[in-house]
Amino acid sequence: MPTSRTYAVVLEPEPDGGFTVRVPALPEIVSYGDDEAEALAMAEDAIRLVIEDRQARGEPVPVDAKPLIHEVTVTLAA
Template sequence: MTEFSFSVVLEPQPDGGFTVSVPALPEVVTEGDTEAEALANAEEAIRAILAYRRDNGLTIPDDADPKIRRVTVAA
């Protein structure tokens, strides 16, 4: 079995809980009530997407190197 490692973006939500996205796999967006639950859900979603991609002959991309920047605008 091949191991893959992907960067994830963990965002706390204003009303509680966390949302997780995976820049290299844009189809993976999940959430959880705690950071641990959100990351566990992300692992499960990543496994499902990798299996789908493998089963359908789609490439599995390399990890993305997300850059987080702050943009300030007046509106």
């Protein structure tokens, strides 16, 4: 029976366009997409592959822990 899991995905905009994709719960995943939709599709594929590989090796599959994201403002000397 198929199961589903949900993971937080971080899309980091790249200066020349596109997004770098990271999955905090699965740190081995670093991917890229030309736009947001492609980046999310790449994340989905990567997550599926990592989970399948971990299961095949008998390794635990981590559950997602929602990352806390904060902004910090710093003042720089002129």
